[in-house]
Amino acid sequence: MLRWPNVPMSHSRTARTSLMFVAVALACLAVSDIAITTSNPWKDLLQFFLGVVTPDFFSSEGLATALLRTVAFAFVGVTIGALSGFLLALVYRIRIVRTFCAFIRAIHELFWALIFLQFFGFHPLTGVLAIAIPYAGIFAKVYSEILDQVDPEPRNLLPVRTGVFSAFIYARIPDCWEQIRTYTSYRLECGLRSSAILGFVGLPTLGFYLESSFSQGFYSEAGAVLILFYVLIATIPLWVRPKLLPLYVIASPFFLGDGMPIIWGNVKRFFTEDIVPAPLRTGYGSEEFWPWITDLVVNQALPGIWNTLVLTQIALVATGLVTLLAFPLISRHFGNRVSRTGGHVLLVIARSTPEYILAYILLQLWGPSMLPAVVALALHNGGIIGHLIGRQTNGIRLRPDAPKGVLRYGYELIPRVYPSFLAFLFYRWEIIMRETAILGILGIYTLGFYVDSAIQNIQFDKAIILILITAMLNIGIDSLSRRIRSRLALQTMPTC
Missing domain, CATH: 1.10.3720.10 (MetI-like)
Known part of the structure; x- marks a missing residue:
């Protein structure tokens, strides 16, 4: 097999894997629903930021209790x-x-x-x-x-x-x-x-x-x-x-x-009746079951799986890009104390905001599409990994004549932290998948959308099957992630 001279096999394999994931994300981007559909998104965004800088802590009586x-x-x-x-x-x-x-x-x-x-x-x-x-x-x-x-x-x-x-x-x-x-x-x-x-x-x-x-x-x-x-x-x-x-x-x-007292009869009915597939519950048997399950798989499960996978792969690569841009904000090898303090504040906000809340806010401002979900997932997970990689670079000692600026970033730090970067990224792949599925509740056509629709229509049998499919999809991604980390000789459980 041909490969570049003086390039270790592990580095060549890491580069090929990275390029493959970028290519898959670009292909997913070409078939995704990425758009801003509100009439004046910048006006809405400005109103939101004005609300943040002029908070009203006394408008809701139950806010302290909620906290x-x-x-x-x-x-x-x-x-x-x-x-x-x-x-x-x-x-x-x-x-x-x-x-x-x-x-x-x-x-x-x-x-x-x-x-x-x-x-x-x-x-x-x-x-x-x-x-x-x-x-x-x-x-x-x-x-x-x-x-x-x-x-x-x-x-x-x-x-x-x-x-x-x-x-x-x-x-x-x-x-x-x-x-x-x-x-x-x-x-x-x-x-x-x-x-x-x-x-x-x-x-x-x-x-x-x-x-x-x-x-x-x-x-x-x-x-x-x-x-x-x-x-x-x-x-x-x-x-x-x-x-x-x-x-x-x-x-x-x-x-x-x-809360309201628990009615244990409802618990019993849920497990003995509600989640039993409708054809079996009503006594029609297998002759009606297969058309029922086929309709569920073709019209809900498969579209949900496709959109979940597409959104996950775009968000995974976007998370990597945010991480590579974010970690210099807190690294001692760049900027000064004031800029690093500002960087810490930005990353704290990014990683502290749950993806669901951030996606909900962006959906209200930009309208329904995959864009708010991608941005929310990338900012939150990129903030987490960027914080960890930035802390890791603080322990790296550079030689006195090391280059500065872009050269320091590209030739001195990236090669040293890239294995850890990939380990963190692949470790959070499963987490990004879980969040992608649940964002469907907000109206994005991932598996969560179909789960929420089934529950709203009191079709708990369909909801449970779709939740089980979501779980199996996550388990599959977790297994694939572990295989890739093992093949690339990355740390199985990255720590900082």
Whole structure:
């Protein structure tokens, strides 16, 4: 096989893979719905920014309560998810456990919320389980990878008769405790974002007030909600202290609010009747089932899968472009202290804003198309990866005669951080897919659009099948991502 001289095979393979993904994204872009359909988008955008700089914090009486409930749902959901995920991590090597965890984390929190709403209603249990269940699968995967990387040497130094439990507590946990603590803290920030967007399905969190304000054109109220959310995320290091965590965990359930009593008959009916395919439920049998499932697959599942994949691939490459443009903003090898501070602020805003909220705002300003979803996904994920890569470059020492400007960027830093950049990008591929599917609830024709339409039409049997298809699609992307990372010899679980 011919290849350029003096170019390592791994570098050549990495370059070919990158070009292939760019080519696929360009092909997807050619068949995508990218457009601005509002009559005066710049006027609407200006009104929105004016609302942000002139926030009205006192227009909604329940805003403070929504803030407390956003925090409460996050703490309770993340705590249950972390404890469950840790127990699952201990047996994660069992295939059925790995499959179960992959399945529950492949379904987005909003999909879980839509499912639980059908029989729990607007009960706090709906929001708690919507966060806890997928997070348990995520925690199980990450905790197991952290535990597998523990140095076995401390175990060999323990007395011969040391039990398995004691060895685990004294030899494995101390060695990886800092990684577990750091990742759990990061997941708490993700939990706050998840808790906020649960308001878009009617739960009393910040997302509920954001949607209400935007739908009525009250941009100052919407700006107040966004600013409260940014302050909440940015001040996490100040108010989330290890000594206060037990107090937060104990107090959070009391701030979840009250809901209508759970009618367990509805729960039973949902699982025994509502999600059973209509032809089987009505007694028509297989003669009506196959036309029913064929119509569902041809008219809903396949278009949803196609649009989800197209949007995902465009957003993945767009995320990479945003990352490559964003990381110099906080790198010590570029700019000065003032410019880097501004860069940090921009990246904090980008990565703190949930994709769903950002896509919702852009849809209101630009109209329905794939463009708001692509921009939202690229800014959020690019902000996250750009922050991590920027921090990584701060640990790189350059020689005194290293070039400056564009040459420093292209010849000194990019070659050193590109493997980590790709590792992060492919690791978030599955996450981008999950978010792409759920953005369909906003009116984009991904799988989430058809799920939401089925639920609105009280066709829970179709909704469940489409959700299962979404989960299988995410599992497939996750498996493909791991294969590519392994083939390119990239870190399986990138850390910073």
